[in-house]
Amino acid sequence: MSLARTAQWLLLDIPAAPEAGSRLQHGFAGAVRHALFADTELHGLREQGPQVIELASHARLADCVHDQPEDWPGLLLQTSVSAAALLEHLRRMLTVTFGLHHKGLLSYYNPWTASYFFDARDASELSRWLGPIDRLYWYGGTWADRAMGSLGWQQMVNPRRAVSDLAIEDNLSQHQQDKLQVCLLERHAWSWCRATGHDYGVIWCCLEEGLEQGFTEHAVLDGWLRLRLQYPSATLQLVLSGGTQQERLDSLRQHWRNDPT
Known part of the structure; x- marks a missing residue:
C-alpha cells in the first residue's frame, strides 16, 4: 500500500505552492481541512497558510498525492490521536526560540525544510518534536538532492522515547540550528x-x-x-x-x- 494511502492527514504547504490550494478548493472542496495558522499569532494569514487535510475519507485525493507528489507538497501524517490533539501539537511546533533573544516561525511543513529538520540522530529530540505523530512521510530531499535530481519519498518513524511534551515556543538545539x-x-x-x-x-x-x-x-x-x-x-x-x-x-x-x- 502506498504511503499516501496509509496516512490519515496531509499537511499541505500552500505558502510554497499556492496553486495546490487552488487545486484543493476546486477539486476537493468537500475535504475536511483545518487552517494550521488558525488561533495562533498568524491567525490573520490562516487562509493563505498551510492546511491540515483529512485523507481517510478522500481516497481520490490520497491517490493524487501519491501519483503527483510534487503537485501536493507537504507532510503526510499517521497518528492515533484526535484532530484537536494533532492540531495542538502542530501549532505548538510553529513558533520556536533560538539563542538568547531570538524567536521565529519554523516552516517544518515544507518538504525541503523537513529533510533537514527531522533527523533521527537524536531519538529523544525526535520523539519530542513528533509527539503524537507515529509516522511522517514527505516527497523530496535536500536542496543538494534537488540539484542532482535525486528526490524520493522520505520517512521518519517516532522512536517513542519517554520525553517531556514540546513546550510553547520551545528552544531549538544547536544541532537543529x-x-x-x-x-x-x-x-x-x-x-x-x-x-x-x-x-x-x-x-x-x-x-x-x-x-x-x-x-x-x-x-x-x-x-x-x-x-x-x-x-x-x-x-x-x-x-x-x-x-x-x-x-x-x-x-x-x-x-x-x-x-x-
Missing part, C-alpha cells in the same frame, strides 16, 4: 546553480571556500561567489587586508585583477 543553517546555505547554492548554469558541486565548493574566508554576510558572500566564478583558478592570499568583510573582499578583487594567477 546547524541543520537549518545548512538548509539555507544549500538552498542558496541551488539558486545560484539555476541562475548561472554552473554545476551545483562547483557552486557549493565556492560557497564553502567563501565561508572559510569569513564571508558570512549575505551581500558579501554573493560578491565572493561572483568573484570566484570570474577567477576560478586564482590563488587565495593567506591574509586579506581590510577591517570589514567587504573591505577584505574588495582587496582580494583588486589583487586578482592585478595578478589573477
Whole structure:
C-alpha cells in the first residue's frame, strides 16, 4: 500500500505552492481541512497558510498525492490521536526560540525544510518534536538532492522515547540550528546553480571556500561567489587586508585583477 494511502492527514504547504490550494478548493472542496495558522499569532494569514487535510475519507485525493507528489507538497501524517490533539501539537511546533533573544516561525511543513529538520540522530529530540505523530512521510530531499535530481519519498518513524511534551515556543538545539543553517546555505547554492548554469558541486565548493574566508554576510558572500566564478583558478592570499568583510573582499578583487594567477 502506498504511503499516501496509509496516512490519515496531509499537511499541505500552500505558502510554497499556492496553486495546490487552488487545486484543493476546486477539486476537493468537500475535504475536511483545518487552517494550521488558525488561533495562533498568524491567525490573520490562516487562509493563505498551510492546511491540515483529512485523507481517510478522500481516497481520490490520497491517490493524487501519491501519483503527483510534487503537485501536493507537504507532510503526510499517521497518528492515533484526535484532530484537536494533532492540531495542538502542530501549532505548538510553529513558533520556536533560538539563542538568547531570538524567536521565529519554523516552516517544518515544507518538504525541503523537513529533510533537514527531522533527523533521527537524536531519538529523544525526535520523539519530542513528533509527539503524537507515529509516522511522517514527505516527497523530496535536500536542496543538494534537488540539484542532482535525486528526490524520493522520505520517512521518519517516532522512536517513542519517554520525553517531556514540546513546550510553547520551545528552544531549538544547536544541532537543529546547524541543520537549518545548512538548509539555507544549500538552498542558496541551488539558486545560484539555476541562475548561472554552473554545476551545483562547483557552486557549493565556492560557497564553502567563501565561508572559510569569513564571508558570512549575505551581500558579501554573493560578491565572493561572483568573484570566484570570474577567477576560478586564482590563488587565495593567506591574509586579506581590510577591517570589514567587504573591505577584505574588495582587496582580494583588486589583487586578482592585478595578478589573477
